[in-house]
Amino acid sequence: MKNLTGNEVSVEAKYEFGNISIELKDQHQQAPELEVSHEKEFHLILVNEDLTEYRHLHPFKKGEGRFEHPVQLDSGAYKLFVDIQPKGLAYQVKPVHLQIDHQSSSSIESSLKVDERLTKTIEGHTVELSIDSLKAHVPTVFSYDTKESNPEPYLGALGHVVILDEAGEQFIHVHPSSHDTTEFETVFHKPGLYKVWAEFQFHGTVHTYPFVIRVSD
Structure with a gap:
């Protein structure tokens, strides 16, 4: 395609x-x-x-x-x-x-549900997400606390964040605010549900932490 x-x-x-x-x-x-x-x-x-x-x-x-x-x-x-x-x-x-395999995708709709707790543990590594604002057209800072685990440099940064809207049409790729932080800043241009994937490398292995959030108008 x-x-x-x-x-x-x-x-x-x-x-x-x-x-x-x-x-x-x-x-x-x-x-x-x-x-x-x-x-x-x-x-x-x-x-x-x-x-x-x-x-x-x-x-x-x-x-x-x-x-x-x-x-x-x-x-x-x-x-x-x-x-x-x-x-x-x-x-x-x-x-x-x-x-x-030519299967129709029309029968499957988005089933995103907002995460009530913004903490995930994957293979013993816990990451907690804090967000300062969830309003459209306003700068939003995502702060990730990796607890006792120290993320290693991965692709030139301490982490990477990818965001898609519920329809899977709007793509946002965010990098840390600086080389030594796990804070990421972006702006949402419309309200709605979004899925956020944060990637961090611990002990040579990259782990992906997914979260679902709602942005208000």
Whole structure:
């Protein structure tokens, strides 16, 4: 499936034999040159249609404008967010739809429920989220307390945060306010439900902490 809306770079993705392949082209059908961002040229966020599955991948370059990454996916509908910085070209991250085995996705609706407690423990590492404001059009700071665990540098920072709205259309990728903090600042442009994934590395392993929040008007 291809996405070019409002961009000078087109993104075409397909899935075959346990492998995602992505092709990038500019408006002259040439491969765009990519800037390195947080130690990688290419960040790929993959979610399923009800946002219960999340993966942050770094596809390998297989040729001019061609990237691939092995991944095992079940039948169903997915959205890909190709987070790149093409040199000298306008580009905004938009969802690229990927359907596997031609199943209809119309029967599945979002089932997001706001987390009453913003604390999660994964493999013995506890992270607590504090948010100073949850209003649209107002700067929002996400502060993550990693308790007794000290996050290690991962892709040039102590953590990464990805946010999607309930429809899986609005993509926000937030990096820490500084190199030595686990605070992240962003602005929500509309009210509603959002799912937030925070990534931290402990002892060489990256753990992803999901939270669901509601932003008011």
